Amino acid sequence: MNVLVVGGAGYIGSHMCLCLATAGHRVVALDNLSTGHREAVQWGELVVASLDETSVVAETLRRHEIDVVMHFAACSLVGESMQDPYRYYQNNVSSTLSLLMAMRDAGVAQFIFSSTAAIFGDPQSDQIEENHPRQPINPYGNSKLAVEMLLQDAAQAYGLRATTLRYFNAAGADPQGRIGESHTPETHLIPRLLRRAAGEDLSVQIFGTDYPTRDGSCVRDYIHVNDLAVAHLNAMEHGRSQPGFHCFNLGNGIGHSVLEVVKAAERAVGVPLDIPFGPRRAGDPATLVASSRKAREILDWTPRHDSIDRIVADAWNWHRRPAF
Numbered sequence: 001m002n003v004l005v006v007g008g009a010g011y012i013g014s015h016m017c018l019c020l021a022t023a024g025h026r027v028v029a030l031d032n033l034s035t036g037h038r039e040a041v042q043w044g045e046l047v048v049a050s051l052d053e054t055s056v057v058a059e060t061l062r063r064h065e066i067d068v069v070m071h072f073a074a075c076s077l078v079g080e081s082m083q084d085p086y087r088y089y090q091n092n093v094s095s096t097l098s099l100l101m102a103m104r105d106a107g108v109a110q111f112i113f114s115s116t117a118a119i120f121g122d123p124q125s126d127q128i129e130e131n132h133p134r135q136p137i138n139p140y141g142n143s144k145l146a147v148e149m150l151l152q153d154a155a156q157a158y159g160l161r162a163t164t165l166r167y168f169n170a171a172g173a174d175p176q177g178r179i180g181e182s183h184t185p186e187t188h189l190i191p192r193l194l195r196r197a198a199g200e201d202l203s204v205q206i207f208g209t210d211y212p213t214r215d216g217s218c219v220r221d222y223i224h225v226n227d228l229a230v231a232h233l234n235a236m237e238h239g240r241s242q243p244g245f246h247c248f249n250l251g252n253g254i255g256h257s258v259l260e261v262v263k264a265a266e267r268a269v270g271v272p273l274d275i276p277f278g279p280r281r282a283g284d285p286a287t288l289v290a291s292s293r294k295a296r297e298i299l300d301w302t303p304r305h306d307s308i309d310r311i312v313a314d315a316w317n318w319h320r321r322p323a324f
């Protein structure tokens, strides 16, 4: 297949390019490098463009005879989305709409979308199933939900084959250390811990020690970025034979507490990290874990790198010598 990876210079998109190329597909990345890295695109051609450059997008779809678009490009900082919602509706919703219209004009009929746990809002159960109410509590989550609704309508009206994959916390890196996670600012726990361990002046705290969890710290679902990429590959296969709109939650189904992640980071790095405890943060649920039962059953997908030690060790392999 000829696959366009929009946001292919970003963290998850670049691992997707690697996974697609390894599986024998032809891959083209389109990215405006706003948060991505040119050096991360090592598999396939890079088209440097923004999604709102509609003529470049249309030309890319046609010239490369694209069969499937995987869409990773977005603004994805919850706090920033509260300060500047227009930016989120513009980049996440409006740009996606122009991409979908260009696809329709070019006759590209399959789309796979990076959605998020943030579409669910406050969790009403410990394991989030696909039919959990979608009630986002910030503009980032709203913007992703708006695209999901757009995709449902497009599947109905234009026959778009659309799959939305909701990730919880992507983590880890290419085990060979060629690419990895490099965000500025970095808001995720594992890279913050590891960048601090590598000598960066980054503050890290354990927010809250009195949650109703096994050790009092929050529990989250960390999934290896390579497992995420394989889920997209399987979703692409599934969407070829099953038209319509599909949604899957992707997590490894095993929650890890913040304290457990800190301990895994200490094991990977080999020294104590002395992470201080702080008060709870407003809006943090105690537990947020995906049920990936549907993806396991229908996409025949099993996370292979599900131990937190493996995830953190691969991330550390990158962070101790990041190439970008």
Ligand SMILES: NC(=O)c1ccc[n+]([C@@H]2O[C@H](COP(=O)([O-])OP(=O)(O)OC[C@H]3O[C@@H](n4cnc5c(N)ncnc54)[C@H](O)[C@@H]3O)[C@@H](O)[C@H]2O)c1
Residues within 6 Å of the ligand: 006, 007, 008, 009, 010, 011, 012, 013, 030, 031, 032, 033, 034, 035, 036, 037, 049, 050, 051, 052, 071, 072, 073, 074, 075, 076, 091, 095, 114, 115, 116, 117, 166, 167, 168, 169, 170, 171, 183
């Ligand atoms: N990282 C996570 O844990 C996580 C969790 C849930 C959902 N997601 C979603 O997964 C996707 C990828 O996340 P990531 O962590 O790899 O982010 P990232 O910032 O590393 O990658 C996004 C890429 O998209 C590019 N981009 C942004 N806007 C663009 C535009 N208008 N035109 C062209 N390129 C553009 C950026 O330059 C960047 O390379 C995002 O949609 C994000 O919302 C990520």
